[in-house]
Amino acid sequence: MTSTDTEISTAVRQLRDLSLSAARAAALRAATQLGLADVITDTPVSLADLAAEVQADPNALRRLLRALTWQGVFAELEDGTYAHTEQSLLLREGTPDSLKDIVLWSTEPWTFELWPLLADSVRTGKAAFPKLHGDDFFGYLRTEAPESAATMDRAMTQSSHLSMQAVVDGLDLSQAVKVVDVCGGRGHLIAALMTRNPKIQGVLFDTQEALDNADRRLHEGGELAARASLVAGDIRESIPVEADVYVLKNILEWNDENAVAVIRSVVAAAPPNARVVVIGNVVDASPEVTFTxxxxxxxxxxxGGGRRTMKEFRTLIEKGGLHVESAQPVDAYLALLECTVAS
Ligand SMILES: C[S@@+](CC[C@H](N)C(=O)[O-])C[C@H]1O[C@@H](n2cnc3c(N)ncnc32)[C@H](O)[C@@H]1O
Structure with missing residues (x-):
């Protein structure tokens, strides 16, 4: 096949575009930080009003919006005012389908520190984060970058929210008595499972900082408090909870060594015949290849971890001492693996 001029110019255009894709991520973050999506309502807004409202330089704001409207985030109307698009509506604060915190989490300052180190990680096959801030990524967030940790918690809540209903529908707890969500973040999943299954006791296990911000329904005085316990600890050491169902959702993306250590903590805590339910993103069928x-x-x-294929998930889980009984999709992104402690 020979390359025509048009094909070459398309290749050049695409490659130059790719090489500056960090600018697009930065523009999206800036618009989100400025809160533009909450200023534009049903009525389109002029540049001057927008700039005044978010306290921005009008010319720089116009340039930011030019970069974004080109991508379909906000629209510039013929009279020069700005309106929402389907994408920009998702940047609003507090709406049920908001992706605001997912956008912020994906573009946190530490991400921009790490991307230039990718070649190193590809050479070593290991995380680059320890070179910058030590080897405890989550510990760093909680102690050194608490705003980023709070963004993580909200982003996890948003992304869990997107799949919550499918998980609650797909997880049969009719025979369960006590269910623990291991590293369950702010506890929205365990709260939803307890609401759906009014007889179960629910335990949220995570770091103290995560528990402090947990779903109010689980805290003293909350509507689920009588059936709920909040247990703080370090998953790499032990899980001081005996339950008949252990839920592990999106926590095995760590490197193999840490992921296996997590599974071994569960195996050590779980009584015989306990169910271990692993829920995670599998790359095999992802409908969003660039994102995944x-x-x-x-x-x-x-x-130092990554997204896994179903086969890699099974291998990892069995290495940790669990037996995979069955696997099924929860939705287009998530799979649910029913496991038992291997005898
Ligand atoms: C990727 S989030 C997953 C949260 C939740 N399971 C979900 O699906 O939304 C990882 C969680 O692990 C917790 N975590 C990280 N390191 C931990 C540790 N050493 N001990 C206990 N929890 C930890 C974090 O606080 C965070 O809530």
Whole structure:
């Protein structure tokens, strides 16, 4: 096949575009930080009003919006005012389908520190994060970058929210008595499972900082408090909870060594015949290849881990001492693996 001039110019255009894709991520972050999506309502807004409202330089704001409207985030109307698009509506604060915190989490300052170190990680196959801040990524967030940790918690809540209903529908707890969500973040999943299954007791296990910000329904005085316990600890050491169901959702993306250590903590805590339910993103069938492969590379950089195929998941889980009884999709992204402690 020979290359025509048009094909060459398309290749050049695409490659130059790719090489500056960090600018697009930065523009999206800036618009989100400025809160533009909450200023534009049903009525289009002029540049001057927008600039005044978010306290921005009008010319620089116009340039930011030019970069974004080109991508379909906000629209510039013929009279020069700005209106929402389907994408920009998702940047609003507090709406049920908001992706605001997911956008912020994906573009946190530490991500921009890590991307230039990708070649190093590809050479070593290991995380680059320890070179910058030590080898405990989550510990760093909680102690050194608490705003980023709070963004993580909100982003996890947003992304869990997107799949929550499917998980609650797909997880049969009719025979369960006590269910622990291991590293369950702010506890929205365990709260939803307890609401759906009014007889179960629910335990949220995570760091103290995560528990402090947990779903109010689980705290003293909350509507689920009588059936709920909040247990703080370090998953790499032990899980001081005996339950008949252990839920592990999106926590095995760490490097193999840490992921296996997590599974071994569960195996050590679980009584005989306990169910262990592993829920995670599998790359095999991802409908968003660019997003999935990008997350995979970020996980390599920060925790030395990554997204796994179903086969890799099974191998890892069995290495940790669990037996995979069955596997089924929860939705287009998530799989649910029913496991038992291997005898
Ligand atoms: C990727 S989030 C997953 C949260 C939740 N399972 C979900 O699906 O939304 C990882 C969680 O692990 C917790 N975590 C990280 N390191 C931990 C540790 N050493 N001990 C206990 N929890 C930890 C974090 O606080 C965070 O809530």
């Amino acid at each position: 492969t990008s997350v995979d590379l970020m996980l390599l950089l920060n925790v």
